[in-house]
Amino acid sequence: MDQEATLVIIKPDGLKKSLTGNILTRLSEAKLKIIGAKVVEVKEDLANTHYSHLKDKPFFQELIKYIRGKLHGENRVMSLVYCGENAIGKVRRIAGATNPEEADPISIRGAYGRILTTGLYENVIHASSESSEAEREIKLWFNPDEIVYDLYPALEKQFSSQTRRVWQ
Ligand code: IDP
Numbered sequence: 001m002d003q004e005a006t007l008v009i010i011k012p013d014g015l016k017k018s019l020t021g022n023i024l025t026r027l028s029e030a031k032l033k034i035i036g037a038k039v040v041e042v043k044e045d046l047a048n049t050h051y052s053h054l055k056d057k058p059f060f061q062e063l064i065k066y067i068r069g070k071l072h073g074e075n076r077v078m079s080l081v082y083c084g085e086n087a088i089g090k091v092r093r094i095a096g097a098t099n100p101e102e103a104d105p106i107s108i109r110g111a112y113g114r115i116l117t118t119g120l121y122e123n124v125i126h127a128s129s130e131s132s133e134a135e136r137e138i139k140l141w142f143n144p145d146e147i148v149y150d151l152y153p154a155l156e157k158q159f160s161s162q163t164r165r166v167w168q
């Protein structure tokens with residue numbers, strides 16, 4: 001597939017405020033394809049790895065609590081992979097600037113985001129900002145079989161000793 005892919009996460013404030021439908025509708029303006037989607041309980045390891053490039057920022061610990069839903073009494077985010085021409089730029093435009101006060105008021109972050117008293121930008125949605133970041137993030141959040149296109153090379157691996165939960 002020669003098109004661009006990007007990771008979107010509807011953050012816990014988006015789920016808590018029942019904004020999922022609005023956000024997906026706004027994103028549909030980009031005419032991209034959803035090729036992966038799931039609801040995720042974000043464990044500490046996943047949060048730390050996702051935001052590892054920000055680990056020296058003063059707001060890092062608050063950011064980890066935020067993405068894990070600890071600030072909203074939520075244990076869910078929704079993660080999606082969008083694919084299509086210039087997917088990263090199109091989604092970032094609809095998402096708006098990182099700081100919700102500076103974001104275009106008709107962008108998702110401008111319309112629904114806010115700045116907490118701690119200073120953290122509570123901005124409803126994550127969107128990859130460039131293609132190497134998108135690849136890193138998509139591989140972090142999704143297994144190859146959870147995406148309906150072969151976005152990146154994958155291999156078959158056997159895990160004979162693996163224990164998995166199955167339906168009783
Ligand atoms: P992005 O989400 O627009 O790509 P990043 O710099 O990757 O922005 O930061 C990740 C998240 O960390 C932001 O979405 C926001 O929630 C939070 N954040 C980033 N910069 C700041 C800041 O200067 N103050 C408070 N929170 C911030």
Ligand code: MG
Pocket residue numbers: 127128129
């Ligand atoms: Mg970013």
